[in-house]
Amino acid sequence: MLESHYHSDSSSVKSPRHLQADCENCFGLCCTALPFAASVDFAVDKPAGQPCHHLQSDFRCGVHNNLRPLGFRGCTVYDCFGAGQQVSQVTYGGRDWRAHPESAKQMYEVFPVMWQLHELLWYLNEALTLEPAREIRDELELALAETEHLTQLTPDSLVQLDVAAHRAKVNILLLRTSELVREEAKLKYKQSQGRPKKGIGRGADLIAAKLKGANLSGANLRGAYLIAADLREADLRGADLIGADLRDTDLRGANLSHSIFLTQAQVNAAKGDAATQLPLSLIHPAHWPSSGK
Structure with a gap:
């Protein structure tokens, strides 16, 4: 609710x-205006202004249903x-x-x-x-x-x-x-959730951080690097996530239901499951497992 x-x-x-x-x-x-470089997100290099070789004459992607298996994870994000x-x-x-x-x-x-x-x-x-x-x-x-x-x-x-x-x-x-x-949020949630984690703040380097079950309600995580961080079952209600890097962040079971300035692209880049609670404006990505197991 x-x-x-x-x-x-x-x-x-x-x-x-x-x-x-x-x-x-x-x-x-x-698929045309933007560049991408061969990496974990893209299988090939493509300069800006050059159509992707998978772009069809009707401007649709010819491999839309197989982007991740073919190495184009970035397109799904x-x-x-x-x-x-x-x-x-x-x-x-x-x-x-x-x-x-x-x-x-x-x-x-x-x-x-x-x-x-x-x-x-x-x-x-x-x-x-x-x-x-x-x-x-x-x-x-x-x-x-x-x-x-x-x-x-x-x-x-x-x-x-x-x-x-x-x-x-x-x-x-x-x-x-x-x-x-x-x-x-700090007044509403933290009174019953225990002490907040230290070292959390705007632009924080939290790459691969162990934050399972952490109380991050009301946290300022603007521009934070949360790449591959463990945020399973963490409380992120009222947290500001604008610009936070959530690539491969583990959000299984996390509560982001009242996080602010979270985008679908950030959610798509993270790992979650059916137990992950999102704001009503966002959806669970198709590549997330459909159960919490």
Whole structure:
């Protein structure tokens, strides 16, 4: 059950549809515009602006159902926050880069900018559902409207946009939201959960850390390195996970039901099971086991 103590109402927790990837209405931009290097996440190298050799003429992935076995785990983790269909159908009005090759280079430059704007929209929409942030609601709504406006700019304007400056401005509000939520979480959860772990904080190096069953409620884990950390059965309610690296983090049985600023991409990169509790806006990845055993 969602606790109204943290969210204004359960219906508002679901992420807006335009912030969910709709590959049917995208021109395969993540498979084309972005580079990847041969690694544990990708089987081959691919430079930016070059279509993946698995991309079909209809802009669909030819190996979508076998990405992990074929060595393309990174593709199953990535989430564009709906930027792909925005660029394809709105910014370029349905004119794809194959039929209009003269627009390809610019479209590939616009896509990462739109991705950053849509990521901010994700965080701002979530912040507006968090009851402890009600005192800055007007500022959050203003930032949301401004960011939405930026997503409607022309391709030329988007390429010239100082998106880093806009992110920095929005981040001030997200930081304030985090402080308000975490302050309340510490009061709500830690009284009965024992003492919090030491050495936990923003940008902390927690690679392979042994944190099974840890009380991390209300923790500031912004940008923390949690790669391959053991967080089984840990309490992460009210923890700020914006930008935390959760690659291969073991979240089996962990409670992230009221974690804030967690994204589907982070969840996809982690290891979990049916007992892992997630915020209502996120789903258990298909590659997670369907039982807690």
